Amino acid sequence: MTDTAEAQTDSNIIPLRGLGKSSRARGFEEKWGPMAGKVGFTMIPTTLLRGAARLQLDPPKFAIVLQLLEHWWERDRDPYPSKETIATRVKLSPRQVQRHIAMLEKEGLVQRLERRAPGRGKTSNAYDLSGLVKRVAKLSEEIIEETAEAKKRRAALEKPGLRKRAKPTA
Numbered sequence: 001m002t003d004t005a006e007a008q009t010d011s012n013i014i015p016l017r018g019l020g021k022s023s024r025a026r027g028f029e030e031k032w033g034p035m036a037g038k039v040g041f042t043m044i045p046t047t048l049l050r051g052a053a054r055l056q057l058d059p060p061k062f063a064i065v066l067q068l069l070e071h072w073w074e075r076d077r078d079p080y081p082s083k084e085t086i087a088t089r090v091k092l093s094p095r096q097v098q099r100h101i102a103m104l105e106k107e108g109l110v111q112r113l114e115r116r117a118p119g120r121g122k123t124s125n126a127y128d129l130s131g132l133v134k135r136v137a138k139l140s141e142e143i144i145e146e147t148a149e150a151k152k153r154r155a156a157l158e159k160p161g162l163r164k165r166a167k168p169t170a
Contacts, residue, residue, distance in 0.1 A: 042070045047140040048132075055135060056107060061100050063090040068110070068127050078113060078126035101127075109135060 028037055044066070048055070052062050067086045071079035083094040083101075090097070104110040111128040 042066075044069060045136050045140070047136050047143060051136070051139045051143065054139060055109070055132075060090065060092060060096070061104055064097060064100050064104070065109070065132065068129060072129060078128050080115060080124050080126040082124040 071081045087094045087097045109132040113126040
C-alpha cells in the first residue's frame with residue numbers, strides 16, 4: 001500500500017473515543033492485529049461474559065444478546081437489527097431468533113418495541129435492553145461481594161499462627 005493510500009484509509013478511521021492510543025487500545029491492536037479494530041468493536045461488561053449462566057443465557061440467547069449489543073451504539077437509542085440479520089449472523093432461522101427473543105422478553109432482559117416508518121408501515125423492532133442492564137448491575141454487585149468475601153477468607157488462611165495442615169500419611 002502506498003503512503004497516499006494509507007493516508008486515505010487512515011482518514012476514514014474514526015478514533016476510539018476516550019481511548020486514542022492508550023495502553024488498552026494498543027493492547028487490542030497487539031492481540032487482534034491492526035485490521036480488527038478498523039472494523040469496530042463492541043464494549044461488553046465482563047459480568048455479562050462471566051455471568052451468562054447466572055443470567056440464564058444459554059448459547060443461542062447469549063449469541064442474540066451479543067448481536068443486540070453490537071447494534072447498541074448510543075445509550076438513549078435502542079438497537080433495532082432485523083431478525084433476519086441476527087439469524088444470518090448466529091446461524092439460526094428468523095423464527096428461532098423470534099422465539100429466543102420472546103424468551104428473553106419473558107425473562108425481563110429485553111423488551112421489544114414496535115417501530116413504524118411513515119408510508120412504509122412496520123419495520124424491524126427496536127429492543128429496550130434496560131432489563132439486561134439492571135440485571136447485569138445487580139449481578140456485578142453480587143460478584144464484587146463474593147470476590148471480597150473470598151479475598152477475606154484467603155487472607156484469614158494466610159495469617160501467621162494458624163496451624164499447619166497435617167501432612168497426609170502414605
